[in-house]
Amino acid sequence: MPTQTLSSVASNVVGQYSQVGKLIVGTYRAGAQRFVSGANTRYAEFLNSRSLPLMNEAVKASLIDVQQQIAGLVEGGITSGSDRAEQVIDFVAGGVSGGIQRIAATAERVETAFDTSAITTVGSLTMPAAQVSLEIANRAVEGTKRLSDRVIGAEPEVTVTAKRAVKKAVRRTRARG
Numbered sequence: 001m002p003t004q005t006l007s008s009v010a011s012n013v014v015g016q017y018s019q020v021g022k023l024i025v026g027t028y029r030a031g032a033q034r035f036v037s038g039a040n041t042r043y044a045e046f047l048n049s050r051s052l053p054l055m056n057e058a059v060k061a062s063l064i065d066v067q068q069q070i071a072g073l074v075e076g077g078i079t080s081g082s083d084r085a086e087q088v089i090d091f092v093a094g095g096v097s098g099g100i101q102r103i104a105a106t107a108e109r110v111e112t113a114f115d116t117s118a119i120t121t122v123g124s125l126t127m128p129a130a131q132v133s134l135e136i137a138n139r140a141v142e143g144t145k146r147l148s149d150r151v152i153g154a155e156p157e158v159t160v161t162a163k164r165a166v167k168k169a170v171r172r173t174r175a176r177g
Contacts, residue, residue, distance in 0.1 A: 006123035007104035009130040011097050016137035018093035020144045022086055027148040029082040033075055034153075040071040 044067070047060045055063075107119045 004127070005104065006126060006130055007100050009127070009134050010100045013130075013134050013137045014093050014096045014100070016134070016141050018089055020137075020140050021089040021093075023141070023144040023148045025082045025085045025089070027144075027151045029078055030148075030152045032078045036071050036074050036078070040067060043067050 044064045047055075047063055107123075111117060111119050
């Protein structure tokens with residue numbers, strides 16, 4: 001396993017939270033589209049199951065068509081808005097990751113210029129806390145995936161490895177502290 005640096009762990013944390021954001025947006029999109037589709041179906045069933053005054057089959061079909069057009073517009077807005085939200089997530093995550101890499105490069109240049117390893121030493125001392133943050137981010141992704149699967153209606157995956165990893169990281173941090 002390659003040696004992890006504080007900047008690589010920080011970039012991984014940003015990536016994990018970016019994934020959480022995208023999962024939330026995807027869940028919103030799927031849930032909202034499911035809601036609109038269900039409302040559309042219930043409306044059509046309502047109209048077709050009742051004998052309403054002044055409504056023949058042509059009027060009912062016209063009303064159902066209008067409802068489907070409105071539902072299509074709503075779904076288009078949901079898709080467009082969620083696509084933009086994902087673009088914003090990518091933009092912010094890319095900017096933060098780029099900032100982390102620039103700071104790491106600057107720290108490396110400073111250490112080289114002054115022939116010191118103080119910044120690297122501080123970074124290695126903070127690695128246990130960074131690892132715990134990464135494990136928390138991993139757990140957030142797993143929890144969000146489970147929630148998303150539940151909202152979407154997919155079968156959830158069962159994982160136990162993240163719990164063990166977090167407990168192990170917490171034990172290491174406590175032992176060093």
